[in-house]
Amino acid sequence: MGMNQPAVTEFAAPLYVAWEITHHCNARCLHCYSASGPEVPSRELPLPDALDLIDQLADAGVLVLAFSGGEPLMHRHWRELVGHAVGRGLNVNVGSNGSCINDRNADLLKELGVKSVTISLDSHDPATHDYFRQLPGCFDKAVGAIERLITRDVRVVVGFTPTRINWEHGRRVIALAENLGADAVNLSEYVPAGRGTRDLALAPDQLHAVLREWVAAREEYKGRLEIMWHDCRVGLLVTEEEQRKYVGCGAGRLIARIMPDGTVTPCVFLPTTIGNIPRDGFRNLWDRSFLLAQFRDRQGHVSGNCGTCSHLKTCGGCRAVAYAYSDGDPLAGDPHCWVNTMQIDEVAGIAAGEGLPI
Numbered sequence: 001m002g003m004n005q006p007a008v009t010e011f012a013a014p015l016y017v018a019w020e021i022t023h024h025c026n027a028r029c030l031h032c033y034s035a036s037g038p039e040v041p042s043r044e045l046p047l048p049d050a051l052d053l054i055d056q057l058a059d060a061g062v063l064v065l066a067f068s069g070g071e072p073l074m075h076r077h078w079r080e081l082v083g084h085a086v087g088r089g090l091n092v093n094v095g096s097n098g099s100c101i102n103d104r105n106a107d108l109l110k111e112l113g114v115k116s117v118t119i120s121l122d123s124h125d126p127a128t129h130d131y132f133r134q135l136p137g138c139f140d141k142a143v144g145a146i147e148r149l150i151t152r153d154v155r156v157v158v159g160f161t162p163t164r165i166n167w168e169h170g171r172r173v174i175a176l177a178e179n180l181g182a183d184a185v186n187l188s189e190y191v192p193a194g195r196g197t198r199d200l201a202l203a204p205d206q207l208h209a210v211l212r213e214w215v216a217a218r219e220e221y222k223g224r225l226e227i228m229w230h231d232c233r234v235g236l237l238v239t240e241e242e243q244r245k246y247v248g249c250g251a252g253r254l255i256a257r258i259m260p261d262g263t264v265t266p267c268v269f270l271p272t273t274i275g276n277i278p279r280d281g282f283r284n285l286w287d288r289s290f291l292l293a294q295f296r297d298r299q300g301h302v303s304g305n306c307g308t309c310s311h312l313k314t315c316g317g318c319r320a321v322a323y324a325y326s327d328g329d330p331l332a333g334d335p336h337c338w339v340n341t342m343q344i345d346e347v348a349g350i351a352a353g354e355g356l357p358i
Helices: 047-060 078-087 103-112 126-133 138-151 167-180 204-220 282-288 290-297 319-324 344-352
Strands: 016-020 064-068 091-096 116-120 156-160 184-187 226-229 255-258 263-265
Touching: 047 078, 047 282, 064 078, 078 091, 078 103, 103 138, 116 138, 126 138, 138 156, 138 167, 156 167, 167 184, 167 204, 184 204, 204 226
Parallel strands: 016 064, 016 255, 064 091, 091 116, 116 156, 156 184, 184 226
Antiparallel strands: 255 263
């Protein structure tokens, strides 16, 4: 994308950056947005460049840096990278399938001072989870990782992504997370990206049903387990005063994704390239990307059902979903929009659960 836009001051830095430090992984998940796996090549930055990348993020004012992949603990320098990020004052999250979190690595995560570790569970049922991960025994390793981290007083967030296969397993995953002693459960909308195909995606009414279920669970588990989610469409449903807290889709506004070689995209589910940090510099990319300027302005750029919606400024639709269903147009309409089926008494509960997966 072009780099000839004037600097943007309203969006001084992303709040949350997810950095896929490697695309190597011992699993080959059906729904992996980065299409990582055992045989996937991964062009990773040399350690000095990677450390400089962290410095650039810290200097820009990024609040949260999430290390992901692939399996981040398979990166040979993960300890140096995590330690440097914590040392620079970033709130560090590590997202893992749990398979590499043995006693030694659990100790290291504690010693390094990570803010939280997110462990994915695709089901309460071991066979279903292992099927998603295409890695026999992955469920037991994930549960073991959660238990190890909890005994070391490391904050654990269980991540759950509902698809057509497992969307009815959510409540039992929540119950399992509580039984294991996890601190929080985060619901992530499934977006067809990477290896993930459209046939796994929920219909809008199913996505709506999942959110309703999790709103009820949040109330039920209050004081025992934090339950949270993010859906860019929430902000248009709340009161005008509450809307000031929401910007809708955070791609290129509040969040960004970095790939192993330093390439930047607007969010983890959106492969549209903005530039490369070692070559272009993060500050320059964030301030001057023409695509990000379009994402931020929205009016006159976003099309389809979102472009004609009166809530374009508050919501904007999911840019990654738009991309996935439009043959690659990140400014198209959002076909997952469920808002028209929403009941007014559900609004407060859904807004209350909005949060970062950390």
